[in-house]
Amino acid sequence: AQSVTQLGSHVSVSEGALVLLRCNYSSSVPPYLFWYVQYPNQGLQLLLKYTTGATLVKGINGFEAEFKKSETSFHLTKPSAHMSDAAEYFCAVSEGSNDYKLSFGAGTTVTVRA
Amino acid sequence: EADIYQTPRYLVIGTGKKITLECSQTMGHDKMYWYQQDPGMELHLIHYSYGVNSTEKGDLSSESTVSRIRTEHFPLTLESARPSHTSQYLCASSDVGFTDTQYFGPGTRLTVL
Numbered sequence: 001a002q003s004v005t006q007l008g009s010h011v012s013v014s015e016g017a018l019v020l021l022r023c024n025y026s027s028s029v030p031p032y033l034f035w036y037v038q039y040p041n042q043g044l045q046l047l048l049k050y051t052t053g054a055t056l057v058k059g060i061n062g063f064e065a066e067f068k069k070s071e072t073s074f075h076l077t078k079p080s081a082h083m084s085d086a087a088e089y090f091c092a093v094s095e096g097s098n099d100y101k102l103s104f105g106a107g108t109t110v111t112v113r114a
Numbered sequence: 115e116a117d118i119y120q121t122p123r124y125l126v127i128g129t130g131k132k133i134t135l136e137c138s139q140t141m142g143h144d145k146m147y148w149y150q151q152d153p154g155m156e157l158h159l160i161h162y163s164y165g166v167n168s169t170e171k172g173d174l175s176s177e178s179t180v181s182r183i184r185t186e187h188f189p190l191t192l193e194s195a196r197p198s199h200t201s202q203y204l205c206a207s208s209d210v211g212f213t214d215t216q217y218f219g220p221g222t223r224l225t226v227l
Contacts, residue, residue, distance in 0.1 A: 090157070104156040
């Protein structure tokens with residue numbers, strides 16, 4: 001069975017500061033991992049995904065995430081926050097035992113202070 | 115431009131009414147999904163389809179039903195709406211690969227009084 005835990009339902013950062021969003025997963029087999037972003041009154045948009053190969057994955061808008069199998073983590077980072085990064089972020093996992101359907105975490109809301 | 119559409123965006127309706135939430139995509143994707151999203155909670159998969167005439171129930175039990183008569187169209191119906199159905203409903207689609215990205219519509223926010 002697969003599940004996702006996002007540590008911290010709300011994160012507040014200053015503009016220009018590091019953004020770090022934590023995601024841990026449990027999976028019985030090597031999973032595929034995703035980060036999605038949701039802006040107010042919109043659907044989810046894919047930021048990045050890990051499938052195989054390089055464990056450091058670069059996505060859109062300057063975000064990146066690193067798959068650490070030993071820590072069962074897939075934390076999302078951005079070196080310098082911008083006001084436009086204010087949104088809700090969801091980590092998700094899929095695996096073959098669940099027919100590759102996505103299981104989502106509860107989300108982390110990011111606010112950016114000027 | 116390829117996209118995924120949901121209508122209506124907002125719906126306020128009384129208890130006992132029948133409603134249909136529309137979802138259409140222009141990307142030719144075989145897989146389509148319906149998720150339920152409540153504030154501060156994870157998205158829960160309530161229905162999915164892997165092609166025309168294929169529908170399955172998701173991980174979260176739902177009183178809604180779906181149909182897939184055309185590839186591009188995946189409507190969700192509630193025969194008798196109740197206040198417990200108040201939520202946001204998100205539709206998504208993806209291509210057939212295991213790692214293919216799911217593309218989401220803007221959602222329908224349903225309020226049942």
